[in-house]
Amino acid sequence: MSVHVSPVRAYxxxxxxxxxxxxxxxxxxxxxxxxxxxxxxxSIAVIKATLVVLYFMHVRYSSRxxxxxxxxxxxxxxxxxxxxxxxxxxxxxxxxxxx
Numbered sequence: 001m002s003v004h005v006s007p008v009r010a011y012x013x014x015x016x017x018x019x020x021x022x023x024x025x026x027x028x029x030x031x032x033x034x035x036x037x038x039x040x041x042x043s044i045a046v047i048k049a050t051l052v053v054l055y056f057m058h059v060r061y062s063s064r065x066x067x068x069x070x071x072x073x074x075x076x077x078x079x080x081x082x083x084x085x086x087x088x089x090x091x092x093x094x095x096x097x098x099x
Contacts (some may be wrong), residue, residue, distance in 0.1 A: 004058075004061035006055070006058075006061070008085065010055065011056075014051050014055045014056070018048055018051060018052070019048060019049055021044055021048045021051075022048075024044055025041065025044050025045075028040050028041065028044070029041075053070060
């Protein structure tokens with residue numbers, strides 16, 4: 001097994017990208033984007049989470065098995081969100097029963 005040693009410069013750049021992402025998140029929180037608010041916030045969160053998984057969890061330079069494991073986790077997360085949204089969309093939203 002080969003061991004990959006990441007340079008400190010890569011960690012500093014990822015850290016700066018995460019701090020920029022946090023600043024953009026705070027800035028976007030004060031904007032009224034209407035229905036796009038959640039899309040923008042989730043997009044920023046996914047980008048930041050991807051950076052953390054790739055660099056700080058060392059998935060970028062690890063074996064294919066680690067990559068497959070991460071991708072299968074994301075796949076099942078998507079399935080769970082799909083099931084959640086299908087349940088949410090098919091609920092009866094009458095409020096109080098009997099009214």
